[in-house]
Amino acid sequence: MSYEDILAQTADTTAPERRRAVPGHLAVRVDDGNPNHHLWNNRGTWWCHFTLHKPDYTAERIRVSLKTRDLELARRRRDTLLAAI
Numbered sequence: 001m002s003y004e005d006i007l008a009q010t011a012d013t014t015a016p017e018r019r020r021a022v023p024g025h026l027a028v029r030v031d032d033g034n035p036n037h038h039l040w041n042n043r044g045t046w047w048c049h050f051t052l053h054k055p056d057y058t059a060e061r062i063r064v065s066l067k068t069r070d071l072e073l074a075r076r077r078r079d080t081l082l083a084a085i
Contacts, residue, residue: 002065003048003081010084025053026085038082039066039074046074048081 028050031037038048049063066077 002067003077004067006064006081007084026050026082028082035075036071038078039071044069046071046077048074048078050082050085052085 028038038050040047040049046066046068047063048066049061052060052062054060064081066074066081068074068077
């Protein structure tokens with residue numbers, strides 16, 4: 001699953017897939033001193049990772065490819081993704 005998949009599913013609030021894609025609330029800690037929070041570089045491609053807490057009191061780690069090698073673009077895509085959830 002990529003960030004595009006999550007954004008597409010969160011944009012369509014009537015789609016049943018949305019409930020499966022984002023079945024909880026986002027738990028993120030933002031370090032203002034680290035502009036690359038929730039990002040990591042895997043062989044040149046930037047990824048975003050975060051944790052979703054589900055209604056059944058379980059948690060799921062989500063890791064999605066941001067499909068870019070550009071750090072600035074990865075930061076923008078991460079911000080868009082986290083804001084959508």
